[in-house]
Amino acid sequence: KQEVTQIPAALSVPEGENLVLNCSFTDSAIYNLQWFRQDPGKGLTSLLLIQSSQREQTSGRLNASLDKSSGRSTLYIAASQPGDSATYLCAVNTGFQKLVFGTGTRLLVSP
Amino acid sequence: NAGVTQTPKFRVLKTGQSMTLLCAQDMNHEYMYWYRQDPGMGLRLIHYSVGEGTTAKGEVPDGYNVSRLKKQNFLLGLESAAPSQTSVYFCASMQQGSYGYTFGSGTRLTVV
Numbered sequence: 001k002q003e004v005t006q007i008p009a010a011l012s013v014p015e016g017e018n019l020v021l022n023c024s025f026t027d028s029a030i031y032n033l034q035w036f037r038q039d040p041g042k043g044l045t046s047l048l049l050i051q052s053s054q055r056e057q058t059s060g061r062l063n064a065s066l067d068k069s070s071g072r073s074t075l076y077i078a079a080s081q082p083g084d085s086a087t088y089l090c091a092v093n094t095g096f097q098k099l100v101f102g103t104g105t106r107l108l109v110s111p
Numbered sequence: 112n113a114g115v116t117q118t119p120k121f122r123v124l125k126t127g128q129s130m131t132l133l134c135a136q137d138m139n140h141e142y143m144y145w146y147r148q149d150p151g152m153g154l155r156l157i158h159y160s161v162g163e164g165t166t167a168k169g170e171v172p173d174g175y176n177v178s179r180l181k182k183q184n185f186l187l188g189l190e191s192a193a194p195s196q197t198s199v200y201f202c203a204s205m206q207q208g209s210y211g212y213t214f215g216s217g218t219r220l221t222v223v
Contacts (some may be wrong), residue, residue: 004153032210034185043115043201043214044154089153095141097205098169099212101153 002027002094006102013080014110021075021105025089028068035064035075038087038104047088048075061074080109114138116217117202124192124222132187132218134202141207145169145173146175147198148217154201160185161207192222 003026011018021032030050036044048057048064050073056065063076073090087106091099118133134143141162146154146169156169158177166177174196176188185204188197202215 016158016215034210034212036212041216043216044203045214046212049210073137091154093210096145096159096167097210097212098156099154100170101155103151103153 002092002100004090004092004100004102006088006090006105008105009086009103010108012108012110015080015082017080017109018076018078019021019080019107021077021088021090021107023073023075023102025071025073025092025100028071028088029094030068031095033064033066033073033090033092034099035073036089036091038089044089062095070106079105080107082109085109115202115213115215117200117218118217121219122221123124124189124220126136126193126222128192129188129190130190130192130220132200132202132220134185134204134215136183136185136202136204136213138204138206138213139182140204140213141182142205143179144203144204144205145175145185145187146201148201149198157187157200192220193195194222196220197222210214 035047050066061078087104091101144159145157160179163182200218
């Protein structure tokens with residue numbers, strides 16, 4: 001059974017810091033991995049998607065890497081801003097676009 | 112605005128009562144999903160549908176039923192609610208061949 005773990009569970013940083021969020025999964029047989037952002041009381045917004053054949057994807061200040069063989073992904077956020085405060089979820093696609101989610105990292109960026 | 116709409120946004124049920132959660136999308140997406148989110152456990156897939164008239168079980172289907180009679184709607188039913196079904200329920204949709212999920216804003220359900 002696929003299990004997805006995210007470390008740390010919570011992170012508090014001052015504005016401007018670069019930070020790394022970690023995601024690990026137990027079964028390397030995935031189609032792709034996605035990173036989502038969730039704001040309180042809201043749905044999820046897709047940030048980045050990495051296909052199983054890719055090593056990384058970038059969007060603005062966000063960079064996600066994937067090491068499928070070791071079952072790991074990282075989300076790098078450069079020059080963090082208070083508006084980045086949210087919960088970040090990673091999810092692996094196990095087929096039919098069904099996602100298995102991690103428990104999330106709650107990020108607080110203080111001014 | 113185009114997207115996924117969930118109805119209702121909040122609901123309190125008594126144990127044993129039944130209810131239906133409605134998910135509607137106006138993007139003509141083929142795939143639709145119901146997830147539940149519980150503290151410390153992340154989102155877990157309840158049921159999903161790959162097209163009108165089709166449904167399939169996810170990771171935690173017990174106690175729930177679903178129907179997809181129209182392409183744009185995906186209904187989640189609780190026949191006899193239990194306190195263990197207290198959760199936030201999210202619906203999502205996706206176009207076949209793409210990977211972009213669109214999530215609804217969630218339904219917070221409390222069973223007392």
